[in-house]
Amino acid sequence: KQEVTQIPAALSVPEGENLVLNCSFTDSAIYNLQWFRQDPGKGLTSLLLIQSSQREQTSGRLNASLDKSSGRSTLYIAASQPGDSATYLCAVLGPNTDKLIFGTGTRLQVFP
C-alpha cells in the first residue's frame, strides 16, 4: 500500500530564503508525482508534475526533483516571498491506479 509522507509539517522562514520541502513515498512504482499548493479555504493549484521517467521539473522559482528509486521528491523554492505562504502537498499516481495518493502537507509561512 502506497504511503506518502512530507517533512517538515510546518516551516516558517524570513523572506528571501531558499528552502526545500521533502516528500517520500513507500512504493517506487509510480507513474508521476505532482506538487500542489493550497491556500487557506481554497482549492488545490497544481505547481509541477514530474513523470516517472523524469528527474526534475522547473517553473519560475520552483524546482521539483524526483528520485524514484529512493522514493523521494523535493520541492525547492528560491528567494521565498510572503506570497508563497500556503500549504504544499505532494501526491503520487500509481502504481496500477489512477488515484492520487496525497502526502500530509507542509504548511509554509514566509514572513517579511
Next chain:
Amino acid sequence: DTAVSQTPKYLVTQMGNDKSIKCEQNLGHDTMYWYKQDSKKFLKIMFSYNNKELIINETVPNRFSPKSPDKAHLNLHINSLELGDSAVYFCASSSRGPYNEQFFGPGTRLTVL
C-alpha cells in the same frame, strides 16, 4: 475560463438530510474524481469516473452515490448525512492515462450540524 467548477461552495445542513454537490469541467477531460479532505487536512480519493463509467470506488459508505450524466459532469449525492461527513469535498479531472495531470476544483465545504 477553462476550469473545474463546483457548486455550492459552502453547504450547511442538518443530520439526516440528503444533499448534492455538483461538479463541471470544461477542460475536455474524460476522467473525473471526487476527493475528501478531512478536518486534519488529509486528502483521500473517493470515486473516479471515466467517460461516465465508475473506475475507482474506495471504501466509502453507500450513502454516497456519484452520478455522471456526461463526461463533463460528476455530481455527488449524499443520503442521510452524518456529523462525520463534515469535510471539504474536491472534484478533479484529468485526461485518461497514468501520466496525466489532475486539475482540482475550488472545493465544497460541507458542515453537518
